[in-house]
Amino acid sequence: MPGRLKRLFGMLVMVSFVLLYIVIAMDVGNVIVMTKSTTVQMIYFAIAGLAWVPVAGLIVWLTYRRPRTPR
Template sequence: MNKRTRKFIGMILLVSWIILYAAVGMTVGAAVVANASGWVQIIFFVISGALWVVPAGLIIRWMEKD
């Protein structure tokens, strides 16, 4: 697979991943964490806000592979 095709597929995967991850994070945040204390909410949103980077980084690494 050439690099241009990999970048196109990777871009579609990245956008799809971020949309899906945000939807799940908002649903869990609204359903479960909304009734929790302030500290639990902060910890949840900090962790969930940073956790999407790991799969995105793996996709980007795959896109840039020769």
């Protein structure tokens, strides 16, 4: 796959993932966590706010890595 097409596909996958993740994290926070104490809410939203970063990093790594050359 050409590099530009691969980066375009990776960008579309990442934007779709982040939007879906935001909706799911907000719904879980709204339904489950809002009935808990303020400390639990802060911990949840701190973890949920950073949990998408490793997945986004993996997508970027896969998008920008060079293909293996056949032997």
